[in-house]
Amino acid sequence: MDDNQHDNADISKSTTTMIVASLENQVDESKSGNMLRNPSTTFKGNKIKDSEILNGSDEIEQKAGFSELATEQPHPINPLNLHLISHPERGRGVFAPESILPGTVIEESPVLVIIKKEWEDGNMNDTILGSYGFCWKDGGMGIGLGLASLFNHSSTPNVNFIRSYSTSTIKFVTFKKIEKGEELCICYSADESKLWFVKSEDIQNQSVMVTSSESEDEDGNGFFSKIDLETEDLIDENSLELQKQRKKRLQSSQSRDFNGKIKPNSMKSSDTSRIYPNDIQSPQPIKFSASSSVNALAGPSGTSLSTPISISESSTRQSTPSSTAIYPEASSSIIPASLPAPLHSNNSSKSLASSLSEEYAELVDELDWDEEYWTSTNPGPTGKGRENDYAEFLRIKGPAEEDDDGDVHATMDIWTLEFTDPKLTRTALDFSKHITAEDERLRHLKRVRRRKENNQEICRVVLGMAADYDVPSLRSVMTAFSTTLSDLIPILHKVPISSARTTEQIKIKSHIWPVTFSPIPIIPNNSIEAGWSIGYKAWLTSGVKRIIDIALEAKSKGELPIGVYCTHEPSIFWPKKGAEGFIEPTEGLRASSYDTTISEKHPLRHSILNCVKKIAKYRQQKPFIDIQPLKNGSDYLLNGLTLFITHEPCIMCSMALLHSRVKQVIYIFERKKGGGFRTGSGLGINSRNDLNHKFQVWKFDGYISEDTRRQLDFDENIQV
Numbered sequence: 001m002d003d004n005q006h007d008n009a010d011i012s013k014s015t016t017t018m019i020v021a022s023l024e025n026q027v028d029e030s031k032s033g034n035m036l037r038n039p040s041t042t043f044k045g046n047k048i049k050d051s052e053i054l055n056g057s058d059e060i061e062q063k064a065g066f067s068e069l070a071t072e073q074p075h076p077i078n079p080l081n082l083h084l085i086s087h088p089e090r091g092r093g094v095f096a097p098e099s100i101l102p103g104t105v106i107e108e109s110p111v112l113v114i115i116k117k118e119w120e121d122g123n124m125n126d127t128i129l130g131s132y133g134f135c136w137k138d139g140g141m142g143i144g145l146g147l148a149s150l151f152n153h154s155s156t157p158n159v160n161f162i163r164s165y166s167t168s169t170i171k172f173v174t175f176k177k178i179e180k181g182e183e184l185c186i187c188y189s190a191d192e193s194k195l196w197f198v199k200s201e202d203i204q205n206q207s208v209m210v211t212s213s214e215s216e217d218e219d220g221n222g223f224f225s226k227i228d229l230e231t232e233d234l235i236d237e238n239s240l241e242l243q244k245q246r247k248k249r250l251q252s253s254q255s256r257d258f259n260g261k262i263k264p265n266s267m268k269s270s271d272t273s274r275i276y277p278n279d280i281q282s283p284q285p286i287k288f289s290a291s292s293s294v295n296a297l298a299g300p301s302g303t304s305l306s307t308p309i310s311i312s313e314s315s316t317r318q319s320t321p322s323s324t325a326i327y328p329e330a331s332s333s334i335i336p337a338s339l340p341a342p343l344h345s346n347n348s349s350k351s352l353a354s355s356l357s358e359e360y361a362e363l364v365d366e367l368d369w370d371e372e373y374w375t376s377t378n379p380g381p382t383g384k385g386r387e388n389d390y391a392e393f394l395r396i397k398g399p400a401e402e403d404d405d406g407d408v409h410a411t412m413d414i415w416t417l418e419f420t421d422p423k424l425t426r427t428a429l430d431f432s433k434h435i436t437a438e439d440e441r442l443r444h445l446k447r448v449r450r451r452k453e454n455n456q457e458i459c460r461v462v463l464g465m466a467a468d469y470d471v472p473s474l475r476s477v478m479t480a481f482s483t484t485l486s487d488l489i490p491i492l493h494k495v496p497i498s499s500a501r502t503t504e505q506i507k508i509k510s511h512i513w514p515v516t517f518s519p520i521p522i523i524p525n526n527s528i529e530a531g532w533s534i535g536y537k538a539w540l541t542s543g544v545k546r547i548i549d550i551a552l553e554a555k556s557k558g559e560l561p562i563g564v565y566c567t568h569e570p571s572i573f574w575p576k577k578g579a580e581g582f583i584e585p586t587e588g589l590r591a592s593s594y595d596t597t598i599s600e601k602h603p604l605r606h607s608i609l610n611c612v613k614k615i616a617k618y619r620q621q622k623p624f625i626d627i628q629p630l631k632n633g634s635d636y637l638l639n640g641l642t643l644f645i646t647h648e649p650c651i652m653c654s655m656a657l658l659h660s661r662v663k664q665v666i667y668i669f670e671r672k673k674g675g676g677f678r679t680g681s682g683l684g685i686n687s688r689n690d691l692n693h694k695f696q697v698w699k700f701d702g703y704i705s706e707d708t709r710r711q712l713d714f715d716e717n718i719q720v
């Protein structure tokens with residue numbers, strides 16, 4: 001029987017028995033169903049009594065970890081007795097029935113090399129082979145035999161692969177300790193936008209998209225499932241072009257089984273109760289329960305798919321708030337009826353049952369901005385007579401945007417290899433490149449440092465962050481890479497934490513360890529230097545006016561006078577499609593909020609946290625829940641959005657903006673104490689090299705009347 005054709009009887013056999021049997025390696029096929037007999041080694045110390053085999057003890061099932069996935073019989077393969085198990089979304093994968101040490105060679109797989117011309121002429125990219133090819137030299141493709149083609153992808157892999165063009169093989173080596181029951185994964189590409197399938201980890205978020213493919217042609221037309229297993233140094237123009245073409249054809253992603261058949265759709269709503277073992281690094285699908293407010297936020301899993309609704313169509317259906325109602329967004333819908341509705345809600349009577357996905361996001365009004373006037377060219381927006389409608393803005397830079405990006409002497413610990421024999425240089429360098437390839441934290445370091453010490457030239461190469469390895473694991477990876485490195489011992493070394501921004505810094509930092517030179521980019525200091533159009537400034541100014549209104553309204557309700565409004569720039573200001581770094585925002589998404597720490601007697605109800613919460617909720621409601629992201633992450637919280645706030649946010653809120661991936665922030669008043677940007681605390685959270693997102697910050701530099709200033713003023717010791 002074909003592996004993919006287990007009938008129900010096979011599947012229903014005791015999983016425990018099967019796993020135990022595979023560990024034992026001594027049962028015959030009649031006991032283990034479809035399992036292949038494996039005559040090779042067993043893991044030491046894993047002898048399990050016959051009675052356990054027959055009884056299928058729960059304890060053993062637990063230990064095996066992946067038992068929940070083993071709806072079909074685990075399939076012990078290769079001398080390490082690894083198991084081939086089908087995961088509901090990833091298809092077959094390689095699992096460890098026992099822990100494996102770092103540096104273990106899993107397999108050196110032979111490779112069938114298909115040269116570029118054969119690959120292209122045979123249109124092999126469009127066949128199942130396309131999902132299994134490793135980029136090979138000269139644009140060719142290597143089809144890995146053995147286990148090579150069965151490793152699934154993870155952005156946090158535990159197995160490295162090393163290609164050898166001379167022997168046409170790929171060596172798979174663990175570089176972390178692999179726990180019992182864990183899946184062995186490699187990283188197909190550090191740039192996950194190049195993947196041609198929906199990662200199982202993402203399926204929950206994209207369940208709408210995946211389910212929609214159910215209606216597609218069963219032959220797989222319209223699906224696209226191809227592979228380029230690559231590392232940075234092996235991407236050539238040709239493979240990049242191939243990837244682009246694949247992306248275009250990618251209408252929906254779908255895993256295929258090993259025979260290339262489209263697998264039944266993964267993660268249908270009814271599948272969400274499937275239990276995943278804890279030790280498999282896969283997010284547990286959230287099971288929807290109408291009584292849980294948390295789950296309500298995560299979105300209902302039982303909703304059937306509906307056709308995406310365009311914003312213009314849906315906007316006629318959503319309630320249009322009157323311009324006097326500044327805060328019409330009802331957040332009560334996600335609060336169990338027994339709790340009081342939040343004070344900023346005007347919809348406290350709404351029951352939970354009537355909410356959730358059927359509910360449309362109740363958006364605030366768009367900004368009051370005369371697009372036609374400000375963007376017309378004939379006779380042209382001169383702004384004459386409307387000078388009060390636009391102002392200038394000052395750029396608030398973070399440390400990463402200034403030459404002063406922190407302590408120039410600051411260092412971090414890394415592992416290095418030291419040697420004097422020049423013959424080792426090539427291999428040590430190759431290893432360094434291999435092991436550090438994806439590590440952003442080391443990118444600013446030159447890989448090699450040569451120094452004369454005691455009349456001897458000592459060569460040192462970078463290996464990795466001190467915290468990531470211990471000596472035994474590093475040595476085993478080194479030995480697996482090349483036996484010529486096996487006698488060397490990794491040594492800790494201090495290196496600068498960032499590149500040099502000025503020639504002065506080169507001298508200081510390179511004395512510690514040679515670093516790259518990345519001169520500070522020229523960043524405009526204000527909107528004049530930035531060359532902004534009057535129209536854009538008028539749009540931003542309308543945002544500033546809106547937050548002043550919101551803050552005054554909040555004050556009238558007894559709250560702190562802080563206002564927030566979040567929206568995207570009008571499309572007329574978007575750069576050309578495909579412009580580098582541009583993330584097209586979710587059209588029509590906008591929200592306003594204010595600080596409710598007083599009324600809710602809650603120290604964390606800051607205006608920005610309230611706003612992020614609303615945006616998160618709206619993204620789970622119509623029409624936004626039906627919009628498929630154009631780019632990875634473009635549907636994530638504040639990605640691509642501009643946030644206006646009256647007062648410079650505190651450190652906590654600045655971090656919340658960073659985590660929410662906001663595009664830019666406009667504020668009016670700086671805080672002398674505790675602000676998160678460059679003005680108050682000086683932390684410059686908006687642009688730091690040690691944080692993983694940067695956003696622009698601009699301070700309004702126009703006229704605000706004394707009366708308004710006074711009304712929006714409050715104790716500098718209060719952080720907002």
Ligand SMILES: C[S@@+](CC[C@H](N)C(=O)[O-])C[C@H]1O[C@@H](n2cnc3c(N)ncnc32)[C@H](O)[C@@H]1O
Nearest residue numbers: 090091092131149150152153199200255256258
């Ligand atoms: C090289 S094969 C890996 C073995 C494959 N699972 C099988 O059953 O044959 C690559 C295919 O596995 C699936 N896959 C690998 N990693 C995945 C992941 N993280 N999430 C979802 N699917 C994945 C995709 O369908 C991809 O086309």
